[in-house]
Amino acid sequence: MIKRLDLYLNTPALGVVQAADVALVEEGASLRQVGFRYRPDYLALPGAFALDPVQLPLTAREVTLDCSAGVPAFLDDYLPDRWGRRVLARLALYRQGRRLNANSVIDVLPLIGQSRIGALCLVERGALPNFAPGAPLEKLQMAEQAAQHIDGLDFQSVSMDEMSLLYLANAGTGVGGARPKALLYDAQGCYLAKFNRITQDAYNNARVELACLRMARAAGLEVKDGRVVTGVNGREVLLLERFDTAGPARHHLITVNGLLKEPNTQSDPGRAFRYDDIHDLLRVHSKRIEKDLEQLLRLMLFNRAINNTDDHERNFSLIHRGEGYQLAPAYDLVPSLTLGEYHAAGYQYQPSPPRPSEAAGLGRIFGLPKPLVADVAEQVRAAVLEWPKHAEEAGVGCTDMQRIQSCLQL
Numbered sequence: 001m002i003k004r005l006d007l008y009l010n011t012p013a014l015g016v017v018q019a020a021d022v023a024l025v026e027e028g029a030s031l032r033q034v035g036f037r038y039r040p041d042y043l044a045l046p047g048a049f050a051l052d053p054v055q056l057p058l059t060a061r062e063v064t065l066d067c068s069a070g071v072p073a074f075l076d077d078y079l080p081d082r083w084g085r086r087v088l089a090r091l092a093l094y095r096q097g098r099r100l101n102a103n104s105v106i107d108v109l110p111l112i113g114q115s116r117i118g119a120l121c122l123v124e125r126g127a128l129p130n131f132a133p134g135a136p137l138e139k140l141q142m143a144e145q146a147a148q149h150i151d152g153l154d155f156q157s158v159s160m161d162e163m164s165l166l167y168l169a170n171a172g173t174g175v176g177g178a179r180p181k182a183l184l185y186d187a188q189g190c191y192l193a194k195f196n197r198i199t200q201d202a203y204n205n206a207r208v209e210l211a212c213l214r215m216a217r218a219a220g221l222e223v224k225d226g227r228v229v230t231g232v233n234g235r236e237v238l239l240l241e242r243f244d245t246a247g248p249a250r251h252h253l254i255t256v257n258g259l260l261k262e263p264n265t266q267s268d269p270g271r272a273f274r275y276d277d278i279h280d281l282l283r284v285h286s287k288r289i290e291k292d293l294e295q296l297l298r299l300m301l302f303n304r305a306i307n308n309t310d311d312h313e314r315n316f317s318l319i320h321r322g323e324g325y326q327l328a329p330a331y332d333l334v335p336s337l338t339l340g341e342y343h344a345a346g347y348q349y350q351p352s353p354p355r356p357s358e359a360a361g362l363g364r365i366f367g368l369p370k371p372l373v374a375d376v377a378e379q380v381r382a383a384v385l386e387w388p389k390h391a392e393e394a395g396v397g398c399t400d401m402q403r404i405q406s407c408l409q410l
Contacts, residue, residue: 001026003106007074008121008129012249013047013322016129020051022122029104034072037062049320051120051252053285054259070266071105073258078120079108087150088112115183117192117242119250119320131250133190134183140193140239144232147180147195179205183242190245191226194238202337203400206238211387211394212306212333213240218390219383220376221298222329228395243329244319252320253328256281257313273313274346275300275353278327279366287324293366295327297359297376303343304353305384306335307407311353312344335404355409356381381410 007020019042023035036056042048043060050058052073055065065072071079080088085102088111092100101107109122114130121129135143180195196205206228216223226240244251259281260269269277278296286292303311310332319328342351354362359377363370387408391401 004125005122006125010119010131010250012246017042024106026106029101031067031105034065055263067266070268072266073254073261077255077258117244119252133185137184137186141232143182144195144237190242192240192242206236207394207396209238209334211390211396215383215390216302216333219302219380224329253317255314256316278316285325288326292327293368297365299330300353301356301377301380304355304409307409309336309341309343335407337407357410
């Protein structure tokens, strides 16, 4: 089966432009090849840039990607995460009376709504793009209720209106994972709503993540703010400000997972992941290398300090803000309550990154001068030492605050 698509881009500098032609080739509901070609009129624009600087360089020639073991970065980041595909599978069953093959990119794409993170939009050949901001914020209660039903596999309790709303949950780049979520907006801006999981969360995730974000800012990290909305069906929801939006336009994102894909098969990285891999990517692709390396150092030390062991490849992205790629603001900064676990990302030949108190003794990290490394480590350590203050200001309960305090790795 062959599917031909138009790829549109919507950025502050370029507006809405048709950037590329795409062809998908599947056999047995499995993606085999992707054909990709930038359009001549896009290449002629002064601000044109490569959507994947590794595998899709800015060239007039057609690029053919073999996909024997995975999906190319621009598609992989665009498609729903695990939770979003669960929603889409039920939508297909209810709307069309058919069972969706979630492994088929061609089957999944027509069901994806037009609300997502990032600046890309894939449409049927000849169709018009729609860069929708999500659902109105007043739909938050409906979205949360439907999320709880679906998360608990209680699909029969969800109405078609609720299912259609959660159609917006396939948020794409930068917000992957299994947590239920939806994109919402009001007159003040655009948000990513993250819902607590009633039976699976070890703590009140909404308030803990908000406290960690504000603590990260105190540690010198670039992060967006948010707020906790209370009384949503008797529960609390974390409403995060989106870092990809700029009015009606978007900034393009690509995950580190996408940039590290095996080019001959499109498989996800199979080797041990390290913060050094992000460093290597930044050295090649960052347009603000000194700032980004410092941010990477802060992020590595902060993740270790809060025992965020879920620091995998999809939890880091590069963002294009008009002048080139740079490290995206930090996201998914939440602690694990299990001590002794290895981090998803190591450092050099160690399975876990260094603690802030260990960093100064390592000398140069990511090529940064020793005095700067020591200064950054102390700033991160000082910020995390104030966890009780940040927790109290974010409304974290006493029990949750104390449990997380006992897991900090300073």
